[in-house]
Amino acid sequence: xxxxxxxRRTAMLVVTVLVASxxxxxxxxxxxxxxxxxxxxxxxxPSPRVIEEIHRQYHxxxxxxxxxxxxxxxxxxxxxxxxxxxxxxxxxxxxDRMGNTLFLxxxxxxxxxxxxxxxxxxxxxxxxxxxxxITVVTTTLMAVPTFxxxxxxxxxxSVRWGWFPAYGSGVGFAGRIEHLTLPALxxxxxxxxxxxxxxxxxxxxxxxxxxxETARSRGIPERFVxxxxxxxxxxxxIFSVSGVAVAGLIAGASxxxxxxxxxxxxxxxxxxxxxxxxxxxxxxALITVVVFVAVNTLVDVVTAAxxxxxxxxxxx
Amino acid sequence: xxxxxxxxxxxxxxxxxxxxSACSSGATGSAGGASGxxxxxxxxxxxxxxxxxxxxxxxxxEPTTLDPAKVGDYSPNTVEANLCDPxxxxxxxxxxxxxxxxxxxxxxxxxxxxxxxxxxxxxxxDPMTAKDVVASLTRQSAPATQAVNASVLASVKSVTATxxxxxxxxxxxxxxLFLKSLVNGFGGVSEASYMKKAGAxxxxxxxxxxxxxxxxxxxxxxxxxxxxxRNDQYWDASLRPxxxxxxxxxxxxxxxxxxxxxxxxxxxxxxxPSSVARALRSxxxxxxxxxxxxxxxxxxxxxxxxxxxxxxxAKALSLVLDQDALIKNVYDGAAxxxxxxxxxxVWKNGEAAAVYAQGYGRLPATPGTDEAKAKQLIAQAAxxxxxxxxxxxxxxxxxxxxxxxxxxxxxxIGLDVVIKQLQPTQMSDVFYDAGLRKGxxxxxxxxxxxxxxxxxxxxxxxxxxxxxxxxGYKNAEVTSLLTRAQAATDPEKSAxxxxxxxELYTKDLAIVPIAAPYERMFMNKRLSGAPSSFAYINMPWAxxxxxxxxxx
Numbered sequence: 001x002x003x004x005x006x007x008r009r010t011a012m013l014v015v016t017v018l019v020a021s022x023x024x025x026x027x028x029x030x031x032x033x034x035x036x037x038x039x040x041x042x043x044x045x046p047s048p049r050v051i052e053e054i055h056r057q058y059h060x061x062x063x064x065x066x067x068x069x070x071x072x073x074x075x076x077x078x079x080x081x082x083x084x085x086x087x088x089x090x091x092x093x094x095x096d097r098m099g100n101t102l103f104l105x106x107x108x109x110x111x112x113x114x115x116x117x118x119x120x121x122x123x124x125x126x127x128x129x130x131x132x133x134i135t136v137v138t139t140t141l142m143a144v145p146t147f148x149x150x151x152x153x154x155x156x157x158s159v160r161w162g163w164f165p166a167y168g169s170g171v172g173f174a175g176r177i178e179h180l181t182l183p184a185l186x187x188x189x190x191x192x193x194x195x196x197x198x199x200x201x202x203x204x205x206x207x208x209x210x211x212x213e214t215a216r217s218r219g220i221p222e223r224f225v226x227x228x229x230x231x232x233x234x235x236x237x238i239f240s241v242s243g244v245a246v247a248g249l250i251a252g253a254s255x256x257x258x259x260x261x262x263x264x265x266x267x268x269x270x271x272x273x274x275x276x277x278x279x280x281x282x283x284x285a286l287i288t289v290v291v292f293v294a295v296n297t298l299v300d301v302v303t304a305a306x307x308x309x310x311x312x313x314x315x316x
Numbered sequence: 317x318x319x320x321x322x323x324x325x326x327x328x329x330x331x332x333x334x335x336x337s338a339c340s341s342g343a344t345g346s347a348g349g350a351s352g353x354x355x356x357x358x359x360x361x362x363x364x365x366x367x368x369x370x371x372x373x374x375x376x377x378e379p380t381t382l383d384p385a386k387v388g389d390y391s392p393n394t395v396e397a398n399l400c401d402p403x404x405x406x407x408x409x410x411x412x413x414x415x416x417x418x419x420x421x422x423x424x425x426x427x428x429x430x431x432x433x434x435x436x437x438x439x440x441x442d443p444m445t446a447k448d449v450v451a452s453l454t455r456q457s458a459p460a461t462q463a464v465n466a467s468v469l470a471s472v473k474s475v476t477a478t479x480x481x482x483x484x485x486x487x488x489x490x491x492x493l494f495l496k497s498l499v500n501g502f503g504g505v506s507e508a509s510y511m512k513k514a515g516a517x518x519x520x521x522x523x524x525x526x527x528x529x530x531x532x533x534x535x536x537x538x539x540x541x542x543x544x545x546r547n548d549q550y551w552d553a554s555l556r557p558x559x560x561x562x563x564x565x566x567x568x569x570x571x572x573x574x575x576x577x578x579x580x581x582x583x584x585x586x587x588x589p590s591s592v593a594r595a596l597r598s599x600x601x602x603x604x605x606x607x608x609x610x611x612x613x614x615x616x617x618x619x620x621x622x623x624x625x626x627x628x629x630a631k632a633l634s635l636v637l638d639q640d641a642l643i644k645n646v647y648d649g650a651a652x653x654x655x656x657x658x659x660x661x662v663w664k665n666g667e668a669a670a671v672y673a674q675g676y677g678r679l680p681a682t683p684g685t686d687e688a689k690a691k692q693l694i695a696q697a698a699x700x701x702x703x704x705x706x707x708x709x710x711x712x713x714x715x716x717x718x719x720x721x722x723x724x725x726x727x728x729i730g731l732d733v734v735i736k737q738l739q740p741t742q743m744s745d746v747f748y749d750a751g752l753r754k755g756x757x758x759x760x761x762x763x764x765x766x767x768x769x770x771x772x773x774x775x776x777x778x779x780x781x782x783x784x785x786x787x788g789y790k791n792a793e794v795t796s797l798l799t800r801a802q803a804a805t806d807p808e809k810s811a812x813x814x815x816x817x818x819e820l821y822t823k824d825l826a827i828v829p830i831a832a833p834y835e836r837m838f839m840n841k842r843l844s845g846a847p848s849s850f851a852y853i854n855m856p857w858a859x860x861x862x863x864x865x866x867x868x
Contacts, residue, residue, distance in 0.1 A: 033741030037748050050462045051748060085380055086538055087520045097539060154575045166575035167567060169540065261567050261576075263540040271377075276741045 002301065009297045017289055024285045025068050028278050035084050035276040036060060058084050071282065081279035085272065090279050094265055094287070100169045101257070101264035104180050104187065105249045111188035112195055112249075113242050119192075120199025120238075121231070124207065134196060142193035146252060150186045150259040157182060167261030183260040187252055191245040198241040202234035209233075236306050243299030247292050354606040354650060356834060358408040363845030363862025366558040370843065370861060371565060373585035375573060378539065378566040383519025384504025384527070385456045388464035390587060390853070393501070395542055395564055398858045400527035402503035403430060403449065404495070406854045408847035410610070410768045411665040412496060416444065416505050416528070417483075425490040425805050426473075432481040436551045438507045439532045446477035451508035453483075460516070465502035468494060490803045492810050496769045500854045530557050530859040541565055544858075558845075558862030577601065583843055586852055588836040590648040590714060596838050606650055607835035607848030608661045610765040613718065614654070615706060615758050615828040616777075617787050618746070622757035623699035623731070625787035627826040632697070634828050635683060635690035636725040643831055646717045650836055653682040654829035656822045657763075657777065658770040661850065666768050668811035675815025679822055690729050703732040706758040707746060710737035715760045718830055753786055760830075766854055770814055771802050778821050787826060794821045 036054040055061050059070065074081055080090035119138065123131040141149075158166040170179030206212055207230060215225045254266035261267075265284055272280035379392035387396045405415040417430040436444040453475050456463035471491040478484040485494070497503065506518070510526035517523030521536035528551065531544035542564040546557040565582060567573045574595045576582040588596065588604065596604045615633075617624035624630050643651045652659075656679055663672035704726070708715035716735070723733040736756065738746065745752055746759050753759075761784075765773045776782045778794050794817045801813035835850040845860040846852070 031739075031741075032745075032752075033739055033743075034745040034749065035741050037744035038741055048748060049459055049466075050464065053459050053462050087380065087517070088522060088538055093538060096537075151571050154571070159575050159578050162579060166579050166581050167572050168565075168581070259569060259572060261565070261569070261572050263537075268539060274740050 005301070006297070009293075013290065013293045013297075016293060017286055020289045021072070021282065021286055022068065024282055025071065025278070026064065028276060028281060029064050029067070031276060033276055034060075035278070038085065038275050054084075058082070071279070075283075080283045083272070083277050083280045085275040085277045086280075090283050093268060093280060094283065097263055097265045097268055100176075100180075100262055101250075101253055101266055103176050104183055104253055104257070104262060104264060105246065107177075107180055107184040108187040108191075108249050109242075109246045111184055112191045112245050116192050116195025116242075117199050117238060120196040121203050123196065124200045124203035125226075131200070134200075138193035138196045141189040142191075144189065146186055146190055146255050147259055149189050150183075150256060153182045153186055154260070169261075169263045180262065183256045183262055186259070187249055187256045190252070191248060194241055195238070195245060199234065199238050202237040203230055206230040206234045236303050239306065240299055240303055243295055243302075247295045250288060250291055250295075354834065356606050356608050358607055358849040358851070359847050359860075360603075360605055360839065361844045361864075363558050363843070363860065363864070365863030365865040367560070367843070367861075367863045369561045369563065370559045370583050370858075371563045371581070372858070373565050373567050373573060373576070373582045375568060375585055375587050375589065377568045379542075381519045382525055382533065382536075382542075384452070384501040384506060385461050385463040385465070386519060387501040391566075393853045394586060394857075395544070396501060396504070397529075397852070397854050398531045398562070398856045399525055399529040399533055399544060400501075400504040400506060401436075401529050401856070402500060402854070403498040403505065404503055405856075406499040406768065406851050407665075408849040408851045408855065409665040410661050410663075410849070410851050412499060412768060415498075415503070416449070417498070420495065422805065426487040428485045428487070428495060429478070430483045430485070432483065433551065434481050436528050437549060438510075438526050438528050439547060440507070440510075440526060441549075442507060442509075444505060444507075444528055445480055446483045448508045449483045449505050450475050450477050451511065452505045453485075453503075455511070456502065463502075465497065465500070468497045468502050490805050492805055492807070493767070493769055493771050493802050496767050497772065499768070500766050530555055530856050531562055534561075539566075550859075555856060555859040557859045559858065562858050562861075577838055577840070580840055584837065584839040584846070586835065586837045588838050590646065590650070592838075593648050593650065593836055600841070602838055602840040602843075605835075605837045605839070605848035607837065607850065609833060609835040609850035610659050610661045611835075611850060612654055612657060612659060612763050612832050613651075613760070613830040614657070614763070615722070615760050615830065616784060617758050617826050618707075618753035618756045619786060620788045622787070623697075623701050623704055624758045624828065625826050626697045626699060627824050628693040628697040629699055629731075630826040630828050632690040632693040632729055633722065633726060633731070635686045635693070636728055637722060637828070637830075638685050638725065639682065639831060642718065642721050646714060646721070647831060647833055651831040651833040654832045655679055655682050656818060657825075657827065657829070658765065658773060658818070659832045662765045662768055662770055662773075663811070667807040671808050671811035671815065672770075675811070675818055678815070678819060687728055694729050694731070699731075701757075702730060703734055704757045705734045705736050705755070706760060707736045707738050707743065707756045708760045709743045710739050719760060722828075747783070750786070758828075762833075764850065764853070770818070771798060771810075774798060774814075774817070774821070777825060777827070778817075789825060791820060791824065793817075 036051045059067060071081060083090055083093055086093055119134050123134040154166050157163045164182050165179050168179050170176045212225060212229050215229050253264060254270050257264040257267035258270050268280065269284045374391040374394055376390040379395060381387065382392055382396045382399065384396060384400045387393050401416050403415050403417040405413045407413050416433055416436055418433045419431045421429050423429060432446060432449060438444060455461050456466050457469045471487050471489055471494065473486040473488050475483065475485050507526040511518050514523040519525055521538045525533045530547055530550045532547050534545045535543040544562045546560055550556045567576055567582065570589055570591050574592045577585065577596060578599055578601050580601060593604060619625065639653050643649060660676060663669055706719055708719055719733065719735045723735065726733045775798055776784045778789060778791065778798065779785060780790055797813050797817035801810045804810040804813060835848060837846065837848050839846060842864055843861060844864045845862050846857050847855060847860060
């Protein structure tokens, strides 16, 4: 059953990607502006000729179908094309930056899930002032836009106190931890509340459920009840929201990477979109779609495995 | 009309990618005075010590190329000028000095002979010869090179090596501008054999460079940084760099740039935007320098039918635009008033400076605001359309502020200014696509003059086929005077002819001058030496850079 489910999901993914690729390619194709003019970078008299030359070299004058077909066949042969603005292969541009983005997203996911689950559980168990405090703080963080948090973090932790570098990606593990802590915090802040709130609700629901009541009435130690009956059963929704959070991080990384000067694929996406660098935007958008769908599929599968009441058939 | 620029594309670039008003810095030998509170310097105190590493920022983003034939914008020029020596050098005061060509002579009006230095070696140790110079110059006429200065070669008949270290250029007609155009990327010399091998990838992260400059290109990590290391064998012993390793970063966001400069993570930057300048001015992290510049901000009409294409309407708008308030509020005081399209720095220290100065003096001073006169001009012009659509690069705070000022001023004379923000690719397309310009009435531009000669710039606006002449401006006398000025081999005669043309077009050319921004440059307190004049854009400025401590 699980294999059928995965096969169906994969087929859906292929269709989604194909449709998304046509939509994105089409949108950029009809967007006004000529990317070649940015390359010339100056209004010098011979420019119209130079522009013709760039158009010829990058096939900018081809009709949509021909141009899309060229891109698609290239892609199927593993060639994502050439970037117009970087004058480099798209594959090279992306592989160069992938590491930074993966590190950032993983780091931020860690910063969301661990404290989120801990705080949510604590709030549900303790109640009272602690619960209110946790709710207020996490909700406030959720309400502040990511770019505002970025500016505040840089201002205090970097400029005023000099604890962390203000921008850049760093090299090696230690360098990355040093450089990516602030971006990861900024990225994590807005998602922390979701995980904390869902955890709290799930734990609270389990606490009030019959099987927990029964366990308690049987005199099973509280510690054991909590681990075996409460957290285990609350894991489903927590895992789901964490999955959504991680998928959201991938999209949110663009803003943070741009603000902190992290050389990742999110920043590359923003810069390339501004320059209408079709080949780069297209590939990155597709990667985002694939990762999004893959993460969601994974979440569904794991949720079903955690809770046998959830059917994969229904989820599909 | 060669080799200079106006860059609205530059302006567009600044913005789109960056959302910063990075285009704004600048300098100017301002017209009209009003240098006000700031002391303009062309140089900074000489460096006294050496430094292992310096990190410099390019606020307009990552260059797309470093090929001398293709550099034509802030970021690529800022880097390339330290890597590739041109045949002639530009000094911080915009005067010209020998470079790879140690001397030159003009046996007749249509011949130029360049004598090359014999002690120049490329980074790989190969000696530079006339062959390399000929290859570097002539490749720029091939369309495949995509050279930005190809039009400089329009008057050239042939470029030939007439000795191991001598190059002779023959012209179809006399051209006094050619020699001066050798100061920028156009005159940059690369090794012929290396260029041939690299082909189209020459000057990119992949293809690299082979020049003879004070710094060698070591590494270009796309999206992250460009690293250059000093050339210990540099032929000009007086300019051997004091900085061992120079890293360029591409921070375009104003907030990030401010933090990075304040925290010392980045050591310095040219073209500091106004918002960043406000934060840096009072900081102890380093010093903000103001220098003269050849940049100008203006609004140009985009079609012959635009209300702005009537010079009376353009003049009326400048009469109601309060330039003092604008300079104070938008440029943070770092700009001068603009009297004509060519700022004085361009000619101020050249051969015929006295003649140019006379002509400049004869121009009417920047008028103060005069609403009555403006209304009178509008009544005379009686434009059919009362609403004016002006395009600007989306997200550029400085342009937005300028246009908001203009909007308020225009209202007093019954004109309705509509601000239209364009995305980067569209903004740069305005300069090439007449169809796109039809939907607009005007565009805000930031231009700069790279070559120390007004003739490199003015014809772009006045010549019937000028790249920025979108209104069909036609003044036969101006065109004839400018053509004769370019053909005049005597500098003073050329300047006198230019002056006559300037007097004419300053009167009837429809353009709304905004201001002449000063160059703004920041250096961390551990550094000194870099020139603070806009001339940096074509100078090996980093070779002057060093520590403020003792020699080490």
